[in-house]
Amino acid sequence: MLEIANDKTNTDSFEMTGKCPFGGDRIAGATGTPPALSDWYPDRLKVEMLHSNGPSANPLGEDFNYAEAFNALDLEALKQEIKGFLTTSVDWWPSDYNNYGPQMIRMAWHSAGTYRIADGRGGAGEALQRFAPINSWWDNGNTDKSRRLIAPIKQKYGSALSWADLIVLTGNCALEIMGFPTYGFAGGRHDAWEADVSTYWGPEVIHDLKKADSFDSMVMRDKRWRGKNGDADYDLENPLAATHQSLIYVNPEGPYGDGDALGSARDIRVSFSRMAMNNEETVALIAGGHAFGKSHGMVKPDRIGAPPEIAPIEAMGMGWHNPQGKGHSEDTMTNGIEGSWTPNPTQWDNDYLINLFKFEWEQTKSPAGALQWTPVDKNAPKTPDAHIEGKMNDLMMMTTDIALKVDPEYRAVCEKFLNDFDAFTQAFSKAWYKLTHRDMGPRERYLGPEKRNQNDLLWQDPIPLADYDLIDAADITALKESIMATDSSVSDLVYTAFSSAVTHRSSDKRGGANGARLALAPQKDWDINQRTVPVVAALRKLMEEFNGQQQGNKQVSLADLLVLGGCAALEKAAADAGFTTAVPFTPGRRDTTQELTDIEMFTWLKPVADGFRNYLDQDFAAVSQGVAPEEMFLDKAQLLSLTSPEWVALTGGLKAMNANHDNSKHGVFTDRVGVLTNDFFTVLTSMDFEWKKADTQGMMFALEDRKTGQQRFTATRSDLIFGSNSQLRAVAEVYAGSDGQKRFVKAFVKAWDKVMMLDRYDVKV
Known part of the structure; x- marks a missing residue:
């Protein structure tokens, strides 16, 4: 019934003749595809986003316990297998310098680097780099090759090793084989199973899919910026972190590909701060990452094929077909910039910063036409070609590298690292750990022998472990009676409990009732929480009385009391409506301290x-x-x-x-x-x-x-x-x-308990 017009088929598309299986002509939308519901009704509330990536999309089933499966792995043996592969080369995509390490660092970096602090979305946590739109961003060019290269390892370990964990672990192994001491690795990332249809990545729209996410689209900048460049109100639209469409961070050639190093520094500061990185972490990540590997720009961008999501079906999910020469190796095209930053691209050293500051750099162009920088001094060190034996090439810097030299604040950090290589190593180690683990949430979610359990990382929102016995059922009953005997109303108790828990974000697993941060700055000072202040005071007094009366080691936390107060109030509210209902309550929340609360980072959780x-x-x-x-x-x-x-x-x-x-x-x-x-x-x-x-x-x-x-x-x-x-x-x-x-009533109580338990990773996987 379906006839393919073979004589009209090319590498990019095919045409169908006949009227089956659908009769009539489809009305094409702006992209050449049939109009979607959102095309007809662009202002409708897209409630369906609540059901994306649901259990019906998960082939592992709801009963699968990833933590148990991962913990059963021999992590050290897995790492040795990855490291063994990294120093090999396969014919269909040969390794640069006979070492896949640098490109795997890029894969892991770009997987994690989509994270943004404003809404906690992005990051490495679900391996969304496998799906649209991220898999087809120009900035992710050829990461599809990296994932296919490690696919045999994923296949061997099956469901016991998520793609999300494998991508980050491979990046860590890559650093280690090149002499860099990583800060550790924690597993526990669960894979997504479908494209992310809800995250807002920017206002830009590309109408020509054949040029979607092309090199030229990186100039699509103005739509996500507010104000005029140089003015006080010039800022990037929230919640975005990338300064350009289709990029992870910033345009490596400068804000408009114009080579403006100071403008690039401004972009870097905006972008990296939106990813929760300060100046030192930013410099450490850029300088550390550019100590390895090379950039690829040997072919004009208009010759490169479509990205994975719209590549021809026979490409089997791989995009950016390169028709020139071998299509890889010395003919590789990725971001358009060509060359390496250091003479030893597979060895951890300080040569990146040494050369950046030792030499003056002048603008030039790559074979692909991209703007880059070369040493003025022709006696500067050379870097070996990644594939041609005996060939030596000039060093390369991007505009984003020169930015670290010309910006006073970044320059000061660079000079610190130049004078103290050990400090640089430690800073990059901790910054890389933060980059790749930032979206994982509480340490209870961390798996494996390399996870770090100390309270030395403030960005993990640490909560001290309980050194006391938890309250039991009899205590809970007594505490409910005591709570209802206070002056707090049913409404106020419910409001306070909900306010304590509603800050949780499933995106990066931050916020929630655990820790009782409702009683700490900045949350205690938010306008929306002023109604909770007297309730918090009353429950704190009750906590002190209860804990002071105990003869043994039993205590109740303020965090538990905040939730328990709401549960007790709801039981009364249900009873007054004619329903006897037990609202679930699970004790075990702990209280944290003001010193363990990053006020600046928690301010991002304040609702608009x-x-x-x-x-x-x-x-x-x-x-x-x-x-x-x-x-x-x-x-x-x-x-x-x-x-x-x-x-x-x-x-x-x-x-x-x-x-x-x-x-x-x-x-x-x-x-x-x-x-x-x-x-x-x-x-x-x-x-x-x-x-x-x-x-x-x-x-x-x-x-x-x-x-x-x-x-x-x-x-x-x-x-x-x-x-x-x-x-x-x-x-x-x-x-x-x-x-x-x-x-x-039944549905409400169930939904209430779900919200109260969202951050209880100490009792759930």
Whole structure:
């Protein structure tokens, strides 16, 4: 029934003739593909993002325990196998200098380097480098070859070794075989199983897929920048970290490929700080990474084939076909810049910094036409060709390298490392560990004999281990009674518990109730948390009384009490609604200290908008960049790993509790505040009422009785979206039904427990 027109088929596409299996002509969208739902309705709330990468996509099954499988591996034997491979070469993609190490460092670096502090997305944690769009970014050119080279090792170890762990471990092994002492390695990264459809990587749109992510697209910069270059308000759009479309960090040729070293330094500082790196870590990573290997730029970019995601089917998922010469080796094309930074590209040494500062550098062009730098002194050391025996080449620097020399702050760090190679080695070792482990979350998730358990890494958000016995069931019952005897209301207790836990991000596993950081700076000072202050004080007093009365080694933490208070309050709220419900509670949270809390890094967890608590930052209009509150609400629901039914149920229950940050009545569609009713849903879906705008911006709304015209309730966009969006309304209607109350209470309690337990990696894999 399907006829392929072979005479019209080329390496990039094929055409079908006939009208089967689909009749009619497809209407092509801007990219030449059929229009998607988002093309027809670009402003619709994409609730389906909550169900991406779900269990149905995972071939390992929900019962598979990766921690058990990984811990059963002989890590040292695995490392020796990787290291043995790294010093070999295969015909279809030969190694530079007979050593795959440098290209594997790049693979690991680029896998981890997508991490950004603003929302915790990106990073090496799920091996998303395997999927679109990351697998087809120009900056990731030929990383597909690196992954295919180590695929036999992955196949041998199967599900006991995730791609995410293998990519980072291979980078570590590469460093070690070239004489660099790594800071260690921790396993525990779980693979994703489908493309990331939810992460916002920038506003740019490429209409010609044949040129998608090409070298020329790196100049697509202005759309993600705000203000004018050089002005005080000139800044990169949040939450982005890469300064250009299709890049991991910055354009190696300068902001616009213009060779502006000072401009490049500014870009580097913005980009690396967005990835939680300070000046010393930034210099250590750049200088350390460029101590190895070379860059490739032997072929004009317009000759290189399509990236993996749109490469011809016979390419079997590999892209960037190079038609010149061998297509690899001395004819390799990757980012367009050609050459090595040091005379010994497979040996850890300080030659990168020595040569950068010893010689003056002048601009030149690579064979591919990319801007790069060469020593003015023709007697400067040479570097051996990666493939041609006996051939020597000039050293190379990128504009991003020259930037470290001309920027005063970066230069000071470079000079420190020039004078103290041991300090440089330690700085790069720790920075590399941070780069490749930053998105893993608490140390409880770290696996393997090389993991580091010390509290010396502040970026790990350390929480001291408990040196006391946990409370038991009898203690929990007694503490619940004591909590309910305080002056704290049901609503305030629920609000405080939720505020303690809702900072969690499933992206980089940061935040959450464990640690009781709600009581520490900066969280205790956030406007959205001021309602929690008296509750925290009351629970702290209760903690001190309980711990002071104990004869043995038993204690309760403030972190546990914050959650337990919410659980106790919800049990009363459910009972008042006519349901006897035991809200699950698992003790074992510990308290951390102010000294172990990085205030600057935790400030990034402060919400701009929070629909659960009907909060908008006072500068929301200026910082939201046109993103609607309900879109930010959806984003937060995804960071909490909620499904759409969980999101709907959790929101409805919190509205019944009046969990608004300022105790306002917006979204509180009930006269029985503090009772766990489904009133939010019955009012929201009722046609007896009509919603009308209460302001000109369409941010606030009032509910009127259709018959009497009397105003009943008020709401925000984050409330009404559950009745406006078709997918969310379908769920809300279930909870609003005649049999919905019991179903709602059960769903809410389950979703509540999920949020309270999101950061409990001490009791889950």
